[in-house]
Amino acid sequence: MVENVDSEMILVDPTGHNLNTSSLHISPRPSDLRGKRLGLLDNTKANAEVILRRIADILDAKYEFADIYYTKKHSSNLPPKPEVLSNLHQNADIVIAGIGD
Amino acid sequence: MEPPSTHILSTTSPLDAIDICYERGWTDGLPVVPPTPDRVAALLDFAGLDPKEILGEVPVRSRSLTAEQAAANSVMAGCLPQYFPIVLGVMRALFEHDPNCIHELSSVTNSAGVLILVNGPIRKQIGLNCTDNLLSPGNRANSTIARAIRLILINVFEQRPGLLDRGCMGSPSKYNVCFGEDEENSPWEPFHVSRGFSPDDSTVTVASIQDPAMVSNRYGTGNGEGVMNSVADAMASHGLATYFTRGVQWFWIVGHWHSEYLSRFDWDRASMQRYIQKTAWRSRAHLKRLGAIRGDVVPEDENDPVFAAYNPEDIHIIKAGGNSGIYSEVIMNYYGVFATTVKI
Numbered sequence A: 001m002v003e004n005v006d007s008e009m010i011l012v013d014p015t016g017h018n019l020n021t022s023s024l025h026i027s028p029r030p031s032d033l034r035g036k037r038l039g040l041l042d043n044t045k046a047n048a049e050v051i052l053r054r055i056a057d058i059l060d061a062k063y064e065f066a067d068i069y070y071t072k073k074h075s076s077n078l079p080p081k082p083e084v085l086s087n088l089h090q091n092a093d094i095v096i097a098g099i100g101d
Numbered sequence B: 001m002e003p004p005s006t007h008i009l010s011t012t013s014p015l016d017a018i019d020i021c022y023e024r025g026w027t028d029g030l031p032v033v034p035p036t037p038d039r040v041a042a043l044l045d046f047a048g049l050d051p052k053e054i055l056g057e058v059p060v061r062s063r064s065l066t067a068e069q070a071a072a073n074s075v076m077a078g079c080l081p082q083y084f085p086i087v088l089g090v091m092r093a094l095f096e097h098d099p100n101c102i103h104e105l106s107s108v109t110n111s112a113g114v115l116i117l118v119n120g121p122i123r124k125q126i127g128l129n130c131t132d133n134l135l136s137p138g139n140r141a142n143s144t145i146a147r148a149i150r151l152i153l154i155n156v157f158e159q160r161p162g163l164l165d166r167g168c169m170g171s172p173s174k175y176n177v178c179f180g181e182d183e184e185n186s187p188w189e190p191f192h193v194s195r196g197f198s199p200d201d202s203t204v205t206v207a208s209i210q211d212p213a214m215v216s217n218r219y220g221t222g223n224g225e226g227v228m229n230s231v232a233d234a235m236a237s238h239g240l241a242t243y244f245t246r247g248v249q250w251f252w253i254v255g256h257w258h259s260e261y262l263s264r265f266d267w268d269r270a271s272m273q274r275y276i277q278k279t280a281w282r283s284r285a286h287l288k289r290l291g292a293i294r295g296d297v298v299p300e301d302e303n304d305p306v307f308a309a310y311n312p313e314d315i316h317i318i319k320a321g322g323n324s325g326i327y328s329e330v331i332m333n334y335y336g337v338f339a340t341t342v343k344i
Helices: A048-063 A082-091 B014-023 B037-047 B067-077 B081-097 B101-107 B122-126 B140-155 B225-236 B241-246 B256-264 B269-279 B284-290 B299-303
Strands: A009-012 A037-042 A067-072 A094-098 B006-009 B054-058 B063-066 B113-119 B178-180 B203-209 B213-216 B249-254 B281-283 B305-307 B315-319 B327-333 B340-343
Touching (some): A009 B014, A009 B037, A009 B067, A037 A048, A067 A082, B037 B081, B063 B067, B081 B113, B101 B203, B113 B140, B140 B178, B213 B225, B225 B269, B241 B284, B241 B305, B269 B315, B281 B299, B284 B305
Parallel strands (some): B113 B178
Antiparallel strands (some): B054 B063, B203 B327, B249 B327
């Protein structure tokens, strides 16, 4: 531990630091939505499913999705459980996540 | 690369150091004690911890908490070394419940605070207030232990208002809801004993809460049911009744004279829990008309009770507070972190 010296004072850093320093990457954007499998991720809020399904209907009329896969988190305040994310990966090419209340 | 664990300042003035802590965003708005190495080491030595020891990780935030960070924030809060085991106990309870709950505490818009209830011998050893004005500012142990937790959440996990703290209205509970049970003057067994611990154990119970609500029943009639009816009414009229349908828990801090009155009629904890659970409800129709829960009123809603607590054991009963008046407090335990008790 460092002691105070001369005109300097030492403070211990109280702040947190990110564990993973590798940068995150955004998945490539699809060039065309036509025929893709659409995923909907409901955050459990009261009207989340209502607005997600409505958006899906509007987009489906335009892009004719191959499938619309709906799933739901267990809590609006926590990240999806691994199996929910895994199912999205397996069943959807693109995902809309939204919040309603 | 490992981040530096110290900052070298070009000053020897503690007052300048306080200003520097402000400039670096390390405070909760109030001045902090500069976290000098000797003070931080005193806390770590008291707890027998290596500064680099990882106390826990929050996966969703990709952040960990080291013993040194916990100690530095506790020093800044004004904690004495002998308070540090309680700070560590609170963080351990949160990590054991679900590490991601630490993120949830700030992501929720309903501005949840952290309740810290201490039982056992450590209360007297550190001078924790269990009686008069126990929820007020004024006692070092109560105020600084709670503040240490808040500073850890702010500085280590970035739970700054407007940033990752998404509270809408905010909450005074984010400053301080830390107190001990008044075990010595309670007609009932200590709270931690009711949860399976020994009377000689020191424990801390942690919960995510909405702000405490005072219940003043001075003229309760009958055999104590009047007091409990007031408590049940305060629960059932809570502004976040929308959570009733998801399941919530409650703390009833029974004030001195309420506990004395109830004890005259031999009410024990279990019978009070049962009485209040079945009494604290509103009809689904009423809550729908208020907009407290969602949906159109249908005829059967008129006779459909929505209980504030699903189960009697969801009502935690603690005896605490002063004897200057006839009051209790009711606190909703928001479902993020239900009451979790660990041994200190």
